[in-house]
Amino acid sequence: MPWVKPIRQHQFKNQFEGQAATVFDRLLANAPDIYDSFVPLQQSIKQTSLPNDLREAIITFVSMKNGCEYCTKSHVELLRSYIEEEDLLTWLEHYKDSNMQEEWKAVLQYAERLIAKPVQVTKEDMVRLKEFGYSSEQLVEINQTVAYTSYTNQLSIGLGL
Known part of the structure; x- marks a missing residue:
């Protein structure tokens, strides 16, 4: 409650x-x-140009890392409609060693650095994402999705959800 x-x-x-x-x-x-x-x-x-499955993976991952059970629970259910992975939360938690495509690993690594300690994010993180073909618009969308999710996680946790 x-x-x-x-x-x-x-x-x-x-x-x-x-x-x-x-x-x-x-x-x-x-x-x-x-x-x-x-x-x-x-x-x-x-409504970003990011694929729905990637967007939901980012939101679920960030919510999980931030410890927001409410957001994690609701978004992992959305993610299940896009990805057929038996244990999605474990898959996301251990993304570095998973069968996840390298492109997504790079996105989640960026997200992980941004939420854990923003000053850890480097130009090389952006260069790596660009190498996977992300446009400047999509880089901003990835950044905004991570930041927005952290914001909503703080709202949810701070209001007792």
Whole structure:
């Protein structure tokens, strides 16, 4: 149970044009201006040019590394719809030694460095990603997906989800 009471589903629907909401959305909606500012960023992450499976792998990996059980649980379920790996969390946790494609390993290594200690990220990390064919736009999208996920993990953990 969250430490802050989420607004009720019917209140959310009335306030935000009839859409159903997760408990996360209803928590943030306690501060409508913040929620209204949050939604466009959330939508932009969902609409990047990154493949859906990679995006969900990044989000699940970052959430797992940050210890956000709520986000890990919800995103690993989405990831299962894209990837047929028996134990996805173990696969992600041990990505360096897994059968994962090298391109994804490079992305997760970048993500791991960025969330653990941002000053560990180097130009060489970007060069490695570029060698796999990522455009400047996609590099920004990868960076934003990692940063956004860490932000939402902090929101979730900090509100008791």
